[in-house]
Amino acid sequence: MLAIIIPYFKLAFFDQALQSLANQTDKRFHVYIGDDASPENPSTLLEKYKDQFDFSYHRFDENLGGQSLTEQWERCINLTKDESWIMILGDDDCLGENVIESWYENYDVFVSKSNLVRFATKILDQNSNTLSEAFLHPAWESATTSFWRKHNHLTRSSLSEYVFSRELYNKYGFQNFPLAWNSDDCAWLDFSDGKPIYTINNSLVYVGISASNISGKTDNIILKRDSQIAFCKYLISKKSYLFSKKELLLIIRKYEIEILKQRHLTNSEWLYLFSKYIKYYTYKDTKKFIKRLVNTILKRHE
Numbered sequence: 001m002l003a004i005i006i007p008y009f010k011l012a013f014f015d016q017a018l019q020s021l022a023n024q025t026d027k028r029f030h031v032y033i034g035d036d037a038s039p040e041n042p043s044t045l046l047e048k049y050k051d052q053f054d055f056s057y058h059r060f061d062e063n064l065g066g067q068s069l070t071e072q073w074e075r076c077i078n079l080t081k082d083e084s085w086i087m088i089l090g091d092d093d094c095l096g097e098n099v100i101e102s103w104y105e106n107y108d109v110f111v112s113k114s115n116l117v118r119f120a121t122k123i124l125d126q127n128s129n130t131l132s133e134a135f136l137h138p139a140w141e142s143a144t145t146s147f148w149r150k151h152n153h154l155t156r157s158s159l160s161e162y163v164f165s166r167e168l169y170n171k172y173g174f175q176n177f178p179l180a181w182n183s184d185d186c187a188w189l190d191f192s193d194g195k196p197i198y199t200i201n202n203s204l205v206y207v208g209i210s211a212s213n214i215s216g217k218t219d220n221i222i223l224k225r226d227s228q229i230a231f232c233k234y235l236i237s238k239k240s241y242l243f244s245k246k247e248l249l250l251i252i253r254k255y256e257i258e259i260l261k262q263r264h265l266t267n268s269e270w271l272y273l274f275s276k277y278i279k280y281y282t283y284k285d286t287k288k289f290i291k292r293l294v295n296t297i298l299k300r301h302e
Contacts, residue, residue, distance in 0.1 A: 002029040002103065002163065003083035005076045006091055009065060011040035013092035013126055013208055018045065020094035020206075022052040026101035030083065031055035034076030037063040069180035074173065085117075085163050092126060092208035093160040102203040103163065110198040115165040116143070116191050120201045121156065126210035137199040143192035144242050147185060159184040161205040164191045175234060179220060181227035189239055228258045236276060245280045252276050253285070265296070 004021070008014065021031060031053065035042065037060055046057055058079055065072040073088055080086070089095070099119060110117055123132035135156050137146070149155045164187070172190035177183045188197065232255035240248055256273055259265055265273070270293055277289045 001083045002085050002087065002100065003077075003080045004029050004031045005073070005080070005086060005088045006031060006033045007036060007065065007069075007072050007076045007088065008033050008042060008091045009036045009038045009040075010091055011038075011042055011045070013210070014042060015045055016094050016208075017089065017091055018049050020097070021055075022049055023097045024053065024095065024100045025098050026104055027053055028104060029054070029100055030081075032076060032079040033057045034072070034079055035059040036065045036072050037061060068176055070174040070176045070183050073180070077169070084166050086166055086169060087160070087163045089160050090208065092210065094124065094206040094208070096204035096206070099203045099205065102200050106198070106200050114140075114195050114198040115168045115193050116188060116195070116197045117163045118157075118197055118199050119161045119203050119205045120199070121158075121161045121205050121207050123156070124206040124208050126208045131206070134204065136201045137197075139199055139201070140196045141199065142196050143189050146197055147189060148247070150185065157185065157188070158207050160207055162188065168193050175231075177227040177230045178223040179227055181224050182231035183227075186231060186234060189235075189242065222262065225258055225262055229255060232258065245282070248280045249277075249282065249285050252280065256289075270296070 006017065021029075033042075033046070033055060035058065042057075046055075049055070056079065060075065064075065076088075077086060096119075102119075103117070106117075118137065120137070121135045123135075125131075137155065146155075146157070150157050162184070168191040171193070172187070174180070174183050175186045175190075177186070232251050235243070235251050236248065236255065243251065252273065256265070259269060273289065274293070277286045
């Protein structure tokens with residue numbers, strides 16, 4: 001059985017999400033709705049769907065998503081029973097009607113070969129009610145290749161279109177980055193655990209974008225940069241074995257740039273970066289870094 005987690009907070013597009021679950025051609029799933037102490041009570045709406053698919057609803061007394069979105073995801077997952085596979089669906093995202101059906105049709109293909117399954121997606125602009133073209137993926141792809149495709153703006157990725165193994169979630173959990181920005185990308189590198197991502201391209205997840213969700217907001221740039229810094233440092237310190245030296249140098253440079261977008265580097269950060277440039281040495285990159293370091297020292301003494 002498949003567990004679908006909905007960390008609920010906003011009512012605006014929740015009806016669409018629930019209707020997409022009611023429309024599923026295969027109902028072999030259970031939905032767990034974790035209400036993050038929302039001021040918008042969904043009880044009347046949930047009553048409408050009580051006989052259309054299996055779900056459980058729990059209201060938490062304290063809002064947690066405002067402090068840590070990943071911890072809200074985790075306490076919602078704790079509502080589940082013994083399902084082996086988990087999907088986290090945003091309260092403004094929708095499933096195409098054959099998503100669950102195609103999941104079970106493909107089950108024998110990916111089980112034991114992959115810990116991570118994704119669906120094709122379309123972006124649903126909730127403000128204009130328009131759809132993007134479909135984002136498709138290779139049927140089998142390493143998590144690192146997928147990461148670099150997104151990094152190079154050749155594709156997109158978010159939380160809702162993935163289904164992941166509970167066993168690997170229990171092993172790694174989610175990294176608690178600010179706004180949970182990059183927490184999903186980090187999870188796919190972790191949860192894949194050396195196995196490729198399997199993609200089901202003949203089913204779509206519709207990912208909602210609006211002014212009210214994190215992806216659509218423009219007033220949280222500093223927190224997003226803080227998350228980029230934390231994510232890059234995690235990759236450098238914990239996941240270096242996944243990348244070539246050339247790729248690691250790109251990540252190290254990005255880490256440096258993201259800090260400099262906000263402030264000057266501290267002495268300890270200069271030292272940390274120097275140690276990494278030396279470790280993953282190329283003459284050109286190290287020379288450029290030393291030049292930047294010397295220029296910084298000279299400016300401090302002007």
